[in-house]
Amino acid sequence: MTKRTIKVDYLARVEGEGALHARIANGQVEHVELNIFEPPRYFEALLRGRDFREAPDITARICGICPVAYQMSAVHAMEAACGISLPQPLRDLRRLLYCGEWIQSHVLHVFMLHAPDFLGCDSVVEMAKTNAPLVQQALRMKKAGNAIIAAVGGREVHPINVKVGGFYRTPRRDEIAALRDEIAWSRDAAAEALQWAAGLDYPDFERDYQFVSLRAADEYPMNAGRIVSSRGLDIAGDAYEKHFAESHEPQSTALHSHLIADDSAYLVGPLARYALNFDCLPADVQAAARAAGLGPVCCNPYQSLLVRLVEVFYAFGEALRLVEAYAPPELAAIEVMPSEASGCWATEAPRGLLYHRYDIGADGLIREAKIVPPTSQNQPSIEDDLRGVIATNLALSDDALRQRCEQTIRNYDPCISCATHFLQLTLERDEKGAA
Amino acid sequence: MMATAPRTKPKLAVWKFASCDGCQLSILDLEDELLSLAGAVEIAYFMEASSKVVEGPYDLSLVEGSITTSHDAERILHVREQSKALMTIGACATAGGIQALRNFADVEEFTRAVYARPDYIETLATSTPIAAHVAVDFELRGCPVDKHQLLEVVGAFLFGKQPVLSGDSVCTECKRRGNVCVAVAHGTPCLGPVTHAGCGAICPAYNRGCYGCFGPSAGAAMPALSHMLAAHGMQPGEIARYLRTFNANAPAFRAESERLDASGGKGTS
Numbered sequence: 001m002t003k004r005t006i007k008v009d010y011l012a013r014v015e016g017e018g019a020l021h022a023r024i025a026n027g028q029v030e031h032v033e034l035n036i037f038e039p040p041r042y043f044e045a046l047l048r049g050r051d052f053r054e055a056p057d058i059t060a061r062i063c064g065i066c067p068v069a070y071q072m073s074a075v076h077a078m079e080a081a082c083g084i085s086l087p088q089p090l091r092d093l094r095r096l097l098y099c100g101e102w103i104q105s106h107v108l109h110v111f112m113l114h115a116p117d118f119l120g121c122d123s124v125v126e127m128a129k130t131n132a133p134l135v136q137q138a139l140r141m142k143k144a145g146n147a148i149i150a151a152v153g154g155r156e157v158h159p160i161n162v163k164v165g166g167f168y169r170t171p172r173r174d175e176i177a178a179l180r181d182e183i184a185w186s187r188d189a190a191a192e193a194l195q196w197a198a199g200l201d202y203p204d205f206e207r208d209y210q211f212v213s214l215r216a217a218d219e220y221p222m223n224a225g226r227i228v229s230s231r232g233l234d235i236a237g238d239a240y241e242k243h244f245a246e247s248h249e250p251q252s253t254a255l256h257s258h259l260i261a262d263d264s265a266y267l268v269g270p271l272a273r274y275a276l277n278f279d280c281l282p283a284d285v286q287a288a289a290r291a292a293g294l295g296p297v298c299c300n301p302y303q304s305l306l307v308r309l310v311e312v313f314y315a316f317g318e319a320l321r322l323v324e325a326y327a328p329p330e331l332a333a334i335e336v337m338p339s340e341a342s343g344c345w346a347t348e349a350p351r352g353l354l355y356h357r358y359d360i361g362a363d364g365l366i367r368e369a370k371i372v373p374p375t376s377q378n379q380p381s382i383e384d385d386l387r388g389v390i391a392t393n394l395a396l397s398d399d400a401l402r403q404r405c406e407q408t409i410r411n412y413d414p415c416i417s418c419a420t421h422f423l424q425l426t427l428e429r430d431e432k433g434a435a
Numbered sequence: 436m437m438a439t440a441p442r443t444k445p446k447l448a449v450w451k452f453a454s455c456d457g458c459q460l461s462i463l464d465l466e467d468e469l470l471s472l473a474g475a476v477e478i479a480y481f482m483e484a485s486s487k488v489v490e491g492p493y494d495l496s497l498v499e500g501s502i503t504t505s506h507d508a509e510r511i512l513h514v515r516e517q518s519k520a521l522m523t524i525g526a527c528a529t530a531g532g533i534q535a536l537r538n539f540a541d542v543e544e545f546t547r548a549v550y551a552r553p554d555y556i557e558t559l560a561t562s563t564p565i566a567a568h569v570a571v572d573f574e575l576r577g578c579p580v581d582k583h584q585l586l587e588v589v590g591a592f593l594f595g596k597q598p599v600l601s602g603d604s605v606c607t608e609c610k611r612r613g614n615v616c617v618a619v620a621h622g623t624p625c626l627g628p629v630t631h632a633g634c635g636a637i638c639p640a641y642n643r644g645c646y647g648c649f650g651p652s653a654g655a656a657m658p659a660l661s662h663m664l665a666a667h668g669m670q671p672g673e674i675a676r677y678l679r680t681f682n683a684n685a686p687a688f689r690a691e692s693e694r695l696d697a698s699g700g701k702g703t704s
Contacts, residue, residue, distance in 0.1 A: 064457020123485030
């Protein structure tokens with residue numbers, strides 16, 4: 001008899017336009033739906049007929065927050081298609097660039113989008129009124145991450161220097177050396193921020209996630225590795241489409257990703273990377289994580305905030321190592337000749353596994369493109385979390401429950417602009433059963 | 436500050452239409468200035484950054500993204516009604532963005548290519564700039580915008596003056612930066628001669644030809660550019676494709692790419 005509807009018409013502090021609609025009847029969660037109303041932009045369609053060398057610049061425009069991730073998956077997929085791999089110095093430079101993106105994206109999310117929930121603030125600006133030193137420290141860390149992207153990539157948003165085969169120009173020694181001191185300062189600041197975040201109050205909520213991420217032989221994964229899961233999956237990146245598929249759920253607006261074998265949902269992103277690669281973190285990063293109260297696996301989605309800070313701390317350390325060892329590579333790029341082939345690759349975007357596949361012709365033109373971003377892979381998990389959170393918090397008032405739901409969605413740092421090209425869009429006006 | 440402080444702070448709103456969020460992210464990327472900016476204006480509506488919504492009217496609206504749905508075509512009218520001044524930020528809002536490539540194609544075919552259930556997708560056949568729908572007080576170029584230009588424009592608004600931004604081509608910025616001309620010295624195709632200034636000539640500084648993120652400059656000599664690119668060995672179809680990226684729908688780029696198509700060059704389908 002009693003019906004409640006929890007609605008959020010426009011989610012704040014997420015990237016892109018989305019809404020939440022949940023229906024509760026007689027104390028049971030009847031329906032949960034994350035609505036995506038971001039308009040489609042048709043990247044996979046408009047890539048057809050473009051030159052294979054244009055893919056990194058065009059796909060960067062899918063997302064202004066993680067353009068480097070799109071560029072990295074695109075260039076590696078093209079290089080795989082053309083049968084080349086880069087020498088170590090160029091791979092190192094790409095890793096440095098990716099460190100910059102992880103840092104700026106994670107710091108943006110932790111402090112500007114996510115932390116305000118824990119402190120009862122609307123925004124980072126309001127947070128700065130009571131936590132000025134912390135916010136200033138966060139902005140300085142973010143700036144250091146952006147400075148890495150600008151030095152290697154030419155600018156912070158939509159870098160211009162990433163090329164199939166390498167880079168247009170490798171930075172001079174002095175351009176990279178100039179980054180060092182701020183990175184060193186920021187690494188210490190990240191350790192302090194992690195200690196601060198350990199003291200926040202996290203809702204008591206855990207789920208038995210099926211984690212999926214890359215795993216590399218000898219390093220925390222960014223640009224390379226096998227795709228592994230916490231339930232024993234271990235495949236090469238080019239087998240992705242044999243094991244993962246997207247399907248259209250009748251009650252949902254979205255294409256949901258799932259494992260083909262058992263139709264199960266899975267989780268990508270910081271929690272998954274961390275759980276599947278904890279042993280690849282340096283001892284001091286592991287120690288900092290433990291000091292913040294984390295074990296080698298974290299199943300509380302709210303504590304993804306802590307895990308992001310662990311990754312920020314790691315990425316600054318990794319950037320410092322790469323900066324101090326940097327010598328301009330002899331060649332900025334190796335020449336890549338197109339051939340009629342198909343190539344695919346997955347890298348670790350800040351929000352998780354990002355898969356690209358391209359079929360190209362001998363003329364170098366793209367015939368087909370497939371892109372699977374992290375947020376569409378996580379959508380079933382977000383909805384499952386919401387179902388659990390609502391079921392265990394029915395005693396909360398509508399306002400409090402709505403806020404808790406929004407916070408739950410923000411745990412994922414969802415990138416709706418990314419997901420949109422792949423998620424079904426409907427404007428569900430039919431609100432049957434609304435209270 | 437010398438100016439007399441207004442009694443109430445101007446209300447700033449940031450709106451999103453079809454876009455990647457990169458231009459509004461540029462506001463949050465003003466790490467050194469963000470808190471001062473928040474002190475000078477009231478951030479009244481900025482969904483990406485704040486869950487607080489202050490009712491309009493707004494003194495200044497920054498609009499990101501292009502119009503691609505009938506719902507958004509309605510929404511921009513409401514944004515205009517509530518805004519004393521309206522500025523577009525970036526190539527999507529100013530020219531239609533990369534998603535305007537649909538304007539050269541069949542959007543229904545695009546929908547079938549991407550979505551399993553095309554019947555669920557509601558979209559317009561075109562992606563159009565904000566100025567095609569409502570009056571716009573200032574258009575800031577770039578894919579993405581340059582964050583310092585963004586600050587200049589907002590600052591100019593606060594002090595009631597016109598922003599001072601160059602309408603020259605990237606070539607002038609390239610000379611000022613002391614770059615070697617990649618077109619003349621290396622024979623690298625470059626859109627610098629016809630592209631609006633604003634980025635600071637980043638690409639040539641990285642040994643790369645400009646690819647037109649800021650759209651056409653005032654008085655861009657398009658046929659002369661095509662002639663130069665043809666001399667570098669580019670076919671008409673390749674030149675048309677080169678002009679069809681993030682500002683494909685900007686009038687000068689659009690007219691030239693269509694002229695090249697009509698001239699019998701291989702199109703880009």
